[in-house]
Amino acid sequence: MARTDGGTRITFLEEVKSAVTTRAALLVIGVLGLMIAFITSYTGAFHHPKPDRVPLAVVAPGPAGGQLVRQLDRLPGAPLDPRPAASEQAAVRQIADRTIDAALIVDPHGRTDRLLVASGGGASLSQAVEAVVGKAEQARQRDVRTVDVTPAGPGDSRSLSSFYLVVGWCVGGYLCAAILAVSAGARPANGQRAVIRLTALALYAVIAGLAGAVVVGPVLGALPGSLFGLWGLGALIVFAVGATTLAFQGLLGVIGIGLAILVIVVFGNPSAGGAYPYPLLPPFWHAIGPALPPGAGTWAARSIAYFKGRALTGPLLVLAAWAVGGTAVTLTLATLRRTDGERADGEPGDEEPAGGGERLPA
Incomplete structure (x- = not known):
């Protein structure tokens, strides 16, 4: 069937192309891939836990x-x-x-x-x-x-509070970075704007780290340990994840959000050692877990809460590497790449829509 629009005959296929653009279709396919990866990763990590060495x-x-x-x-x-x-x-x-x-x-x-x-x-x-x-x-x-000899706290009977705290910090980190990046185009147009976004992310990370530590500590009594230690850890996790997300977006635009979700959520969460610590995970997840922010963060949070801050050096170095690497890539890409339609003063032109979407006809 076909309909007319202002005297012009429009076919059903043209309606479909108008409603779902090629770009949107590719993004939907990407979302489908993320969904499949999510199911595969979580099921693969958790379906048959058994102790290994x-x-x-x-x-x-x-x-x-x-x-x-x-x-x-x-x-x-x-x-x-x-x-x-x-x-x-x-x-x-x-x-x-x-x-x-x-x-x-x-x-x-x-x-x-x-x-x-x-x-x-x-x-x-x-x-x-x-x-x-x-x-x-x-x-x-x-x-x-x-x-x-080191029991979990009375408000943390399954020793999962550390894991959920870190997951919350990670979610806050990549969502904040995504919002900052798409607010005026998916890719930073210049180095100055990238510095401002990283500074805003750092301030947010300090507040988010404190908020999470207060909730699981004084408010809910879910985790013992140093409030200031958890605060500092939370700020580092949020900034590391956020800076990594900004780097991925600077490299790939909006698709970078999907890549951040793939690394942090799809691969990072099931390999973090939360529900099942590393010796219970299959080899692949056991191998990647300590190198990703959720795994390093969960280990560090448990060390602060129950082991008096011991065995923190490795996880903190991992988180610092993600933070420094994300910052360096973000600044480098922002400095080297000039976005399409950029004005002389470095601001995006009127034809560049927020979020890096398609240009609208004049």
């Missing part, structure tokens, strides 16, 4: 210790990565330093051993280690009693 200290007297380490190392599927420890105090110290996730303390005078875990680093991991060690101890005709 979980670091475990073994404290046992004499030759029995070495023999037990070898037995645990040969368990089917290699769920544990056992290593001897000189004493219970040494094992507890390694748990506090986050170099191991659990410790088995053998009682030489009885039949009940103790398994030390730290649910503050991930309740699902502690439960998985408890199940594996319990089965191994049963095969040795011994009992085991679990002792949580």
Whole structure:
């Protein structure tokens, strides 16, 4: 069928082309790809969690210790990565330093051993280690009693508050950057405008970091630990994610928002070690998680909340690298690229619509 518009006959195909432009169709296809990637990534990471080489200290007297380490190392599927420890105090110290996730303390005078875990680093991991060690101890005709040396807080029973806090900060970072970038064109027209946007992002990051830390701390009591430590971490996460988003947009325009979502949400969130810490994730997600902002942020937030700020250097360097890299790329692209229709004073011309969309006829 066809209709007339001011005397001009318009076919249905022309109506479709008018309603859905080629650019819009390509963006919809891109959204479909993101959706498929989202489903694949989350399902692939979470559908079959199992422990893989979980670091475990073994404290046992004499030759029995070495023999037990070898037995645990040969368990089917290699769920544990056992290593001897000189004493219970040494094992507890390694748990506090986050170099191991659990410790088995053998009682030489009885039949009940103790398994030390730290649910503050991930309740699902502690439960998985408890199940594996319990089965191994049963095969040795011994009992085991679990002792949580670093328990999650009363308002954080599953040790997930750190993860959700970091996810919120990441969402705030890329949404703020996206709004700043599309407010006057998807690509920064000059270096001055890029500096202003990065400065606005930095101010927002400071406020967002404080807001998140206050909500999970004094307001909800979900996380213990230093309020100022979480505040600083939150500001760094928000700025790192926002600067990365600005860099992607400077490189690819509006499509850069999709790339930011792909990196931070699709790949970053399921590999962050939130619901399932790293030793429970499949190899791909285990490998990429520590290098992405959600994973580095979740590890750092748990360290601040439950481990007195230990093992923070690596994650903070990762976040700093994203922040510095995003800033450098954003400024470099803004300096080198001049957008179409730019006026002499560096402002976009009247023909350039906000958001980098198609030009409208005069």
